[in-house]
Amino acid sequence: MLDQFDIALDPMFPPVDRGRLISALSEVLPAGALVTKTEGMRVYESDGLAAYRGLPAVVALPRDTGEVRAVLRTCARLGVPVVARGAGTGLSGGALPSPGCVLLSLSRMSRILAIDPDARTARVQPGVRNLAISEAAAPYGLFYAPDPSSQLACSIGGNVAENAGGVHCLKYGLTVHNLQALEIMTLEGEGLTLGGEALDAPGFDLMALMTGSEGLLAVVTEVTVRLLPSPSHAQVMLAAFADVRQAGEAVAAIIAAGIIPAGLEMMDRLALTAAEEHTHAGYPTDAAAILLCELDGAEDDIAEELERVAAICEAAGAVQVRVARDESERQLFWAGRKGAFPAMGRLAPDYYCIDGTIPRRRLPDVLEAIGRLSEEHGLAVANVFHAGDGNLHPLILYDANEDGGIERAEALGGKILELCVAMGGTITGEHGVGREKINQMCAQFGSAEIETFFAIKAAFDPAGLLNPGKAIPTPARCVEHGAMHVHAGKAPFAHLDRF
Template sequence: MSQSGKPDRQTLARLFSEFIDPEYVIADEETQKPYECDGLSMYCEMPLIVVLPETLKQVQQVMKICHQYQIPVVARGAGTGLCAGAMPHKEGVVLSLAKFNQILDIDPLARTARLQPGVRNLAISEAAAEYGLYYGPDPSSQIACTIGGNIAENSGGVHCLKYGLTVHNALSVEMITVEGERVILGSEGLDSAGLDLMALITGSEGLLGVVTEITVRLLPVPEKAQVVMAGFHTVQAAGDAVGAVIAAGIIPAGLEMMDTHAIHAAEAFANAGYPLDAEALLLCELDGTTEEVDQYIERVEQFFLQQGASSVQVSGSEAERAAMWKGRKSAFPAVGRISPDYYCMDGTIPRSQLARVLTEMQKMSAEYGLRVANVFHAGDGNLHPLILFDANVPGEFEKTEAFGGRILELCVEVGGCITGEHGVGMEKIRQMSAQFNEQEIAQFHRLKQAFDPAGTLNPGKGIPVLKHCQEYRSLPSSDTSVMPLTHHHSAGDHS
């Protein structure tokens, strides 16, 4: 035991090894290394210990021990998150749920799937395919990210406008409280008794509990999906074209926009046939019955031409559709090829503000001397500016972060928010005060206390510590108002 009464690394490892296979109680730095960061590798920290329990009972026991000694717990899925939400706490335990990777049940008639948190997002749709069903939310990292992480971040994807976010598709979770108790939130009905705690838990970034089982809704696989790809000479025209489609009562399954930097990078990478002379590219996917898609695809094509599209192409086959998406889906790594590093932002704006935001961003780009490429979920207003930089140039990452921070503040200024789907984590904690005032942040802290009075669940993430509110500061090292407490690595290649 250390002087503070908390068990030291070796004691804690021994305590855990009494009920968990010692091979999965990781206390040495070399084996811990892969856990030092999530997808945002610029932020990293080594934990006290990493533990990979295999049973619910083991999770409960880990939680009870950590609760007893007030040891921070950071739950972790696949570590693909992009906001340092799963970055370890240096005095804490990383609770990896990687071994909870079973699809427990698929009920084709009720169209639900019961899942362990470590099940990969795409694996759900793959397993449901034999029943003609799939899981709606499809974040770009879906081949690797897990449903537990999706709950933590309320993940979205390119189909949100029509099919919603995680919060719209999750029915119920089994959660272990900070005290180690098991509780079920939600139900297999479409609502449940009492307060809607599912709404609170979804997107809570591991600050309120550890989710150990999830029941999600499945949707029938649409009969047909087809993409219209259109190039435009201005971003404004592309934005207006999106407005015209929505105003006509058509809700596309996916509606993506890329600016000229992103078009060029993606085309060089994927050879998707993107128009290189365009300032903005739209990919508009329609899905549904064959009749519905046929009826609406013609109209979308007409709208795009009416709005002055310089080129319009409709996917004629599944292969063509896949090729069109390949460029978009690989846009992040593609941009990675034209720059040593990039930093992906995640603001959301009202679509009508797009031209203004992009213009302002170009001004900032010149000011900071950093290039920026833009990928935009045009249907739901989620903007992903990719700031290009070189981490090997001293001071450039700091400059990039400052630029990124100003972009997010701009998003709030035009009526949007600082994060549409990546979460706050450690990364955007300083921008929280651009979106929320002190009373609102204090309210978040009181809600956190309702679940985690001692503040040991993922401390330092999600909600900034208010400088004058000492009572919220239960752990000395959870003070995120004095950034940075991390050291920087070069940017990752995650998308």
């Protein structure tokens, strides 16, 4: 369990008297902008990774950029860590309060400032919900493409911090590909504009660097996103396989055929059975795996591509191929997929979601290997994931009330992530490193990269006070964790010096 910060392995700061901190913040903020009572702060003690918990010193709820600046300057002056938080739906403990921190919640900054349908942009405050942007854009025939499963609740500021993905990112890109401009604020309270109204900006691409930086570099105070015209038609196909391997092979074959589906999702038997019981989506529960392949565009093109996808799936051994008969069945197929995570509650009291990405062609091997690891560790694993971009979400089923339950689940999760790295992939495709995967970072990166990451952080945040102990492990932690930076048995550029 990594909710406990370790003075030997994590960046720590001299404690600041809580009363002094609260009075300093009270001086610069209006009444009602602070939560100081323990019961009020409970809401903020964890994000979507609820197993990790900790209380901040105080919660600040700024309503505008000026109040964000006031909080940051106060924390910079007193040497107090700051953990920024959006809607708290993150799955990696990125918004877990660190000891003695100010938890900076951006949830009150939730206004859509402007929609410009001609420029195809939306300018919004960081606390605006992801789905609210698409809803506001819909009257203009436009939408915001990145659609993480939590889009009903998650906020755009958090999406930027995590570089959130979703079902549609195979075709339409991640958050980073759909941003136009960011307003950010450094710990010292300096406001900077990254990106702009044009398609590029002079200088280094700091907007790309800022995206996915997990609150370690600066606080996002305003976001301008790009909007896309909504496709005129969309259709989904369900293909069922008697063998998980065949489903994996079909995924690679679809992409190899030059088809970029709007979504290409896979569920194995455990996942689809639970989802079917939960949602009654009409999934064939006797299948070993199903693929959901969504295509969008012109009606005739979709019909033609559906035929090609069907032929590819059948050639890979599909036992059943079905196109949704109408829009309501299409919605139902997706409702099953979206309900797969909550459906896990039918299988076990708790689940632990892993987020590795692998090259697509490794899917069959990795799924088999996960099956073996699952048996070795005596924990069931359900697979439901973004197959089109190789982003796995193995769900490890466990019981937190059992002695050592979470530790066993974490141990298996760690093995799966190391497997992803060994296969040429990554420990996190879209959920972020946060607190949760900080040890596995040592498996993916060597000390030279980690040193550079800290140098990048120091360029933005010299005091190191923004979200300390997250995303980037200290060298001491990597020594302690003992992981070596190894890909399939050999480090890249092994002959060159690594510091």
